[in-house]
Amino acid sequence: MKFSAFSLGVALAASRTNAFMAPSPVARSVGPMFSSEAKEETAATTTTDDAPAADTKDFDKKVVEETAAELNVAATAAAVNAPAPAPVTPQPYVLQTLDKSKIIPGRYADEEFSVALPFLKRPPKLDGTTAGDFGFDPFGFTEDLDVFTMQEAEIRHGRLAMLAIVGWPLSELLAPSWMLQDGKAPSVLNGMNIPSALAIVTFFGAVGFFEYQTALRRNDNTAFGTMHRADLVDCVDGKYGVAGDYGWDPLNLYSSIGDNAYARKGLREVEVSHGRMAMLGITGFALQEYVTGHPVVENSMFFHPNFQLPALVAAYYTFGFFFEFDEDTEGTFYRFRSSSEGRARWENLQMGLGMTSSGATPSPRAGTSSSGAGFDPSKVLDGVKNTYKNLEKTFVNKD
Numbered sequence: 562m563k564f565s566a567f568s569l570g571v572a573l574a575a576s577r578t579n580a581f582m583a584p585s586p587v588a589r590s591v592g593p594m595f596s597s598e599a600k601e602e603t604a605a606t607t608t609t610d611d612a613p614a615a616d617t618k619d620f621d622k623k624v625v626e627e628t629a630a631e632l633n634v635a636a637t638a639a640a641v642n643a644p645a646p647a648p649v650t651p652q653p654y655v656l657q658t659l660d661k662s663k664i665i666p667g668r669y670a671d672e673e674f675s676v677a678l679p680f681l682k683r684p685p686k687l688d689g690t691t692a693g694d695f696g697f698d699p700f701g702f703t704e705d706l707d708v709f710t711m712q713e714a715e716i717r718h719g720r721l722a723m724l725a726i727v728g729w730p731l732s733e734l735l736a737p738s739w740m741l742q743d744g745k746a747p748s749v750l751n752g753m754n755i756p757s758a759l760a761i762v763t764f765f766g767a768v769g770f771f772e773y774q775t776a777l778r779r780n781d782n783t784a785f786g787t788m789h790r791a792d793l794v795d796c797v798d799g800k801y802g803v804a805g806d807y808g809w810d811p812l813n814l815y816s817s818i819g820d821n822a823y824a825r826k827g828l829r830e831v832e833v834s835h836g837r838m839a840m841l842g843i844t845g846f847a848l849q850e851y852v853t854g855h856p857v858v859e860n861s862m863f864f865h866p867n868f869q870l871p872a873l874v875a876a877y878y879t880f881g882f883f884f885e886f887d888e889d890t891e892g893t894f895y896r897f898r899s900s901s902e903g904r905a906r907w908e909n910l911q912m913g914l915g916m917t918s919s920g921a922t923p924s925p926r927a928g929t930s931s932s933g934a935g936f937d938p939s940k941v942l943d944g945v946k947n948t949y950k951n952l953e954k955t956f957v958n959k960d
Contacts, residue, residue, distance in 0.1 A: 661821040666690045666796045690796050691804070692826050693833030709801045716805035717772070719836015726839045729846050730864055733856045744859070750851040780806045785815075792822035803829065883907055914944030 668689030669676055675683045675696035684698040686708055693712075702711065732746045740747070740757050747753035753761065780786045780802045789803045818824045846857050858864040883903035887896050899907075 659823075661819075661823045662791075663794050664690065664792055664796060664822050664826060669694075669696060672696070692829035693837075709804060712804035716833065716836065719833060719840060720805075721768070722839035722843050723836055725843045726846070729843060730858050733858045734864065743854075745850050745856045746846075748847055748850075750847050775807065780808070783808050785810075788825075792825060805829075805832075911944075915947050 666688070669683060670688040672683055675681050675687075675698075676689070677695040677697035678699060681699060683696045684701070684703050686703045687694050687696045687698055689695070691708075691712060693715075729746045733741065733744060738744070739754070740760075742751045742753060742757075745751045747757035747761065781790060781800065783806075785806050785808050786802050789806065790800075793803075815825060815828060818828065849857055862869040880897075883899055883906060884897045885900040885903070887898045
């Protein structure tokens with residue numbers, strides 16, 4: 562290895578300094594700085610110039626061959642003496658579960674467009690952290706106003722609307738006529754008499770006093786506030802608590818679907834959604850009565866006994882009895898298709914109505930029987946008629 566190291570050093574020096582070749586004219590023009598260097602350079606130049614070119618090439622080739630041989634021997638020895646790699650033990654798969662003990666902020670932070678209005682950009686302050694936040698702010702109120710204050714106002718209006726959407730039709734059904742306006746609930750658009758006006762003023766006075774007492778309340782030091790601080794510990798606005806928190810839960814329903822941060826946020830989101838629908842509904846009630854001049858409970862299938870609403874409900878459940886909703890993975894289309902259970906139910910119904918021969922095996926294809934006949938509504942009616950006639954004959958024979 563000593564010879565190899567020496568040979569390698571010589572080869573490197575030869576490749577870098579060109580010691581075996583004549584110096585360039587530029588190098589000659591510069592010249593050595595000291596006399597000793599001049600002697601060494603002169604000697605090296607003389608030796609190089611006197612050496613034959615063939616001997617120089619043979620020497621370089623010999624150095625390269627011996628160096629390559631030594632390196633191969635060293636690599637082989639290292640590979641033989643290297644320790645065997647330790648066997649890799651497969652690790653069991655650990656299911657990654659979501660930490661539901663706290664809310665992860667920014668549910669829609671990576672979304673460029675609003676979830677509620679996909680054709681508009683998502684407002685920067687509405688990232689889906691709070692309940693009911695779907696990025697709906699087409700007029701940009703969140704840019705200039707406090708988001709928590711607006712959420713507090715929305716939840717109060719939603720709760721009042723949920724009370725009104727129930728109380729409005731009940732007042733028209735149960736209240737005495739002297740409290741109504743031509744059978745309609747008293748309102749700004751319908752007008753009001755003195756008793757109803759006093760009742761409305763009293764109610765809104767009580768609500769206003771309650772709002773005055775609670776508008777600047779501190780709710781982070783209550784039992785619910787402490788729980789909300791833990792739920793929103795990673796959220797920037799978590800220090801304000803939760804909008805609409807008055808510490809009122811007499812039936813202990815707040816954690817009924819799960820005692821964790823995500824379950825509580827889910828219930829808050831349900832309340833906000835119902836409040837928004839109620840605000841739209843009560844506005845529709847007022848506009849409908851103002852335009853038509855008739856109470857909303859008049860000739861309505863929702864407020865009087867009739868067969869329309871039960872028929873719609875029965876049709877809805879019957880449809881779902883045979884068909885199921887189908888959505889492609891990319892969300893490009895929506896459709897209904899007959900499910901495997903629905904096909905089996907339809908074939909059982911066909912046999913029950915006498916639409917197939919006795920003992921026939923139902924076909925696996927939707928809407929077909931063993932005879933190959935497709936779905937025919939007239940056959941359903943014929944089967945119902947035959948069943949009715951058979952029951953009639955049985956009843957007559959018993960008499």
